């Protein structure tokens with residue numbers, strides 16, 4: 001079956017947390033319309049860029065794009081941007097049931113509000129391995145009052161301008177900023193309107209005794225979150241489109257780009273209300289989402305301690321593939337790549353780097369450059385599989401990466417080989433600081449083989465990999481001063497980004513690109529062309 005959508009994307013003033021700012025909306029909404037489909041459906045989305053002065057591209061997060069690598073929606077990698085006024089049609093198969101996302105993949109547009117949910121149901125006659133009465137999707141987000149232009153300009157300026165912690169957290173597009181906290185009186189009396197209907201709190205009306213499947217996902221620009229429903233436990237049953245062995249939790253830790261399904265039984269006192277709460281963890285921030293209506297009788301429950309890594313690591317370790325749905329990984333890899341994550345300065349500018357290389361995009365998308373043999377559009381020398389002096393690198397010290405460089409070089413993977421990636425976290429440019437980075441891989445799911453604290457030990461840590469029931473995911477956290485090991489098979493012809501899902505971190509170079517089997521990619525649609533070296537390639 002074909003699911004057709006027609007989207008008009010534009011800017012409008014909105015007040016999702018009562019504060020008025022420019023928001024990117026799809027057909028009038030942010031979050032945009034949900035895509036509801038069934039496994040094996042073809043989804044066709046006709047996107048018209050009505051942003052007037054801005055390019056656009058939309059990524060289908062968690063959809064592997066098997067046979068349609070040009071529909072991945074990554075500007076500079078798989079397509080030219082959609083120019084203002086143009087219409088571009090994305091066409092892809094949703095090959096697996098589960099919970100996925102979509103969002104802008106150009107500049108920092110995601111943080112301006114362009115995101116939404118994709119829910120893929122099972123084929124007729126097939127059942128999930130768990131029961132529920134109702135199915136609801138809730139996207140969590142952090143929200144900034146500064147425009148994404150101001151944010152982006154700050155990131156690439158001297159002195160460095162850092163937007164800092166968000167003003168609000170949004171639950172399904174709604175938050176509540178306390179208007180009396182505005183720093184200076186504003187001339188515009190509508191700039192912050194505490195009674196705007198756009199910032200009414202998100203309310204989940206439930207029926208006692210019923211079980212709810214909540215599809216919780218995070219689209220945060222920066223924040224790692226904890227999510228809980230006061231007084232209720234939840235059972236985690238799905239992560240990034242894969243069933244997991246049920247884990248009962250009081251709160252869910254969720255990182256940008258992750259999706260989970262949790263089951264909640266409505267078994268508490270029916271005469272009162274309970275808080276739906278989200279808090280920032282891993283960074284010292286204060287934004288939460290106070291409700292305005294039908295306030296529960298007691299104050300909001302305290303969230304977890306922000307800098308306590310142990311419970312977050314414990315949840316990461318607890319999540320395993322569900323019995324009966326285990327796909328075991330190949331027992332060995334053909335290539336192991338260690339990605340040391342650091343913050344650097346290059347020519348005085350702040351960057352994030354992988355093995356001392358900060359990633360930049362070429363003007364001509366890689367997919368087209370590779371198919372059309374345009375070798376000069378990007379650096380052809382391969383980036384390193386590990387830092388030359390990784391053994392002596394002290395991950396607990398402020399990095400002294402004087403030799404960091406910027407590059408648009410890519411990793412070329414032999415088709416059908418098995419690749420291990422070890423993400424190694426380290427100290428930032430601030431003493432005693434290491435952040436959480438959620439890494440997202442396009443075009444694949446990977447097995448999460450293990451997590452560890454401290455420095456990865458290439459001789460001993462691989463012996464502890466979970467090859468029995470590892471969960472498959474498309475986004476995984478590397479915890480402060482820790483490492484995360486993953487494995488995937490390079491079997492999807494195309495060019496795929498692997499990057500930190502923190503919007504400013506990708507903007508500052510925290511990513512790499514993999515190419516595999518590009519010679520197997522069929523004829524590229526001319527709609528993806530028209531920029532850089534491909535100006536003349538676009539046929540009417």
Ligand SMILES: O=C1O[C@H]([C@@H](O)CO)C(O)=C1O
Pocket residue numbers: 162343428429430435504505
């Ligand atoms: O990229 C970042 O920059 C700041 C800080 O390291 C420098 O101000 C921060 O917290 C980040 O995550």
